Amino acid sequence: MNYSFAERMTAMKPSIIREILKSSSGQSVIPFAAGNPASETFPLEAIRTFTTQILADHPVAALQYGVTEGYDPLREHLLEHLQQRFGIDTTGNSLMVVSGAQQGIELACKVFCNEGDTIICESPSFIGSLNTFRTAGVRLAGVPMEQDGIHLEQLEHALQTEHNVKLIYLIPSFQNPTGITTSAEKRKAIYALAKQYNVVILEDNPYGELRFHGDDVPTLKAIDTEQLVIYVGSFSKVLSAGLRVGYVLAPDEIIQKMAVAKQGEDVHTAILPQMIAHKFMTEYDYEGHIQLVRDVYRRKSDLMRRSLEQHMDASVAYTQPDGGLFLWCELPPNMPMLAYCKQAAASGVAVVPGNAFLVNESEPCNALRLNFSTPSDEQIVRGVEILGQVFTQQQQELAASNTEL
Structure with a gap:
């Protein structure tokens, strides 16, 4: 055929x-x-113990359907963690658990972009996200990287000249593939441009907890005073990639739209891995x-x-x-x-x-x-x-x- x-x-x-x-x-x-994350970092015994406990104490909750937005205890703890660890003001924002950070990126594209719209991104950038955007029929406008992050003048030029720019996709910390971290000064300048041109920033931060040299740099979401940033995080690099637990923090209205889109994809993220992630954060030496x-x-x-x-x-x-x-x-x-x-x-x-x-x-x-x-x-x-x-x-x-x- x-x-x-x-x-x-x-x-x-x-x-x-x-x-x-x-x-x-x-x-x-x-x-x-x-x-892949280093296999020697997987907390195998803890995952085994947590899984046994969950299936013994809460088998129905772990194996039944759940709400689209995610397992409430995990969502609540993640909100606290983002406030304390990254200084993010979550007021006016909601958090949704997704099936890996990749799904959060795909959902953001789905709810904002029509075919032919433009997403500005770093070039080079994460191939998984680029392919997700291509599948949606989106035009990609690549802006080259400098040693301290995306080239600001060329970013502004793209914002001025590209057609229907809906998102600026960035991996500001330890970028994949370059390893570059966008400086604090440049993050402020990027945010100012997004505000000036009224474009939403999609901040992909799967490596945010993995700084091993130097001092932390505030996330873009931490300086978001205008509800312009969609923040995507993940347990893949700190707990297990195979559990497929990620999360999105974004303004309430955006999360509402993303939840509807997620319902059409997988209804909700698997509950058992969410419960494991919650125990990992609250009952383990995180x-x-x-x-x-x-x-x-x-x-x-x-x-x-x-x-x-x-x-x-x-x-x-x-x-x-x-x-x-x-x-x-x-x-x-x-x-x-x-x-x-x-x-x-x-x-x-x-x-x-x-x-x-x-x-x-x-x-x-x-x-x-x-x-x-x-x-x-x-x-x-x-x-x-x-x-x-x-x-x-x-x-x-x-x-x-x-x-x-």
């Missing part, structure tokens, strides 16, 4: 990251391409666990950076994030990035080519993303050593090619 698929699917492509992971499944490939996770990522990030200093050519530049899961490496202009990534994979190291994160994947890009949370310490050292060897091989091949010419 010849299938007639929806036009929206023409904009969808398989995730390069997922395809890399699938192709390397079961093989001894060092996983610098993944974005702050101690967060510190443990930070310590793990500090060690792994520092180890990867030291290994890059030792094994990688000095012409390769890379970011030095203060938190999160990723480093962004810029190869010299004469080095063919895709050929380098393919050779790295053939040599046993999976990396993600940087163009996968661009709004326009055909634009020139000589960067790649490295993840330090998933691989073991031994894999980090060995993997970077291999990347350095591949770089040397590529340089030699380029030199030989130029000599022949």
Whole structure:
């Protein structure tokens, strides 16, 4: 049969990251391409104990349908946590639990954007969100990144010239894929532009608790005096990615619309994982666990950076994030990035080519993303050593090619 698929699917492509992971499944490939939390940070015994307790004490509540907005005890505690941890004034805002932060991003797009509307985003940016926006038929306007966040002049130019801008999508803290943190000064300037042009900010903050160097920077939601910010958070990087528990804090009217849209998708987020998350926050040493996770990522990030200093050519530049899961490496202009990534994979190291994160994947890009949370310490050292060897091989091949010419 010849299938007639929806036009929206023409904009969808398989995730390069997922395809890399699938192709390397079961093989001894060092996983610098993944974005998974470190498995050693999972509180396995606590999750096992909490699950047993919940099913013993509240089996019906855990296994029955629930309200769309989420498990009330978890919602109430999250509101308190956001106020205390991030200084967010929740007055006039509601919180909804979603099936992972990705769903919160998708719902925000669904309730604000018609086909042909524009979302302004950082470029590069998280490929999962970019594909979500593409599926909705939205036009993406990418604004390049600087060392302290999105380029302000080009952001304002996009706000002035793009058609029907509905959202500004940002990952201000330890951005995926670059690891860059937007400065406090730039966050204030971004917010002022959003206010001036009357555009909603979609703040994606899955790594907000994972700062391991330096001082915290206020979230955009913490400076939101005009009800302009939709804030998306997640338990994926601090508890378990597989439980699929995220949350959205936004003005009441927005959450009401998002709840209606969610009802048409999955009715509500699974209750058992929400109850586990609630116990994790209220009956476990939550702050101690967060510190443990930070310590793990500090060690792994520092180890990867030291290994890059030792094994990688000095012409390769890379970011030095203060938190999160990723480093962004810029190869010299004469080095063919895709050929380098393919050779790295053939040599046993999976990396993600940087163009996968661009709004326009055909634009020139000589960067790649490295993840330090998933691989073991031994894999980090060995993997970077291999990347350095591949770089040397590529340089030699380029030199030989130029000599022949």
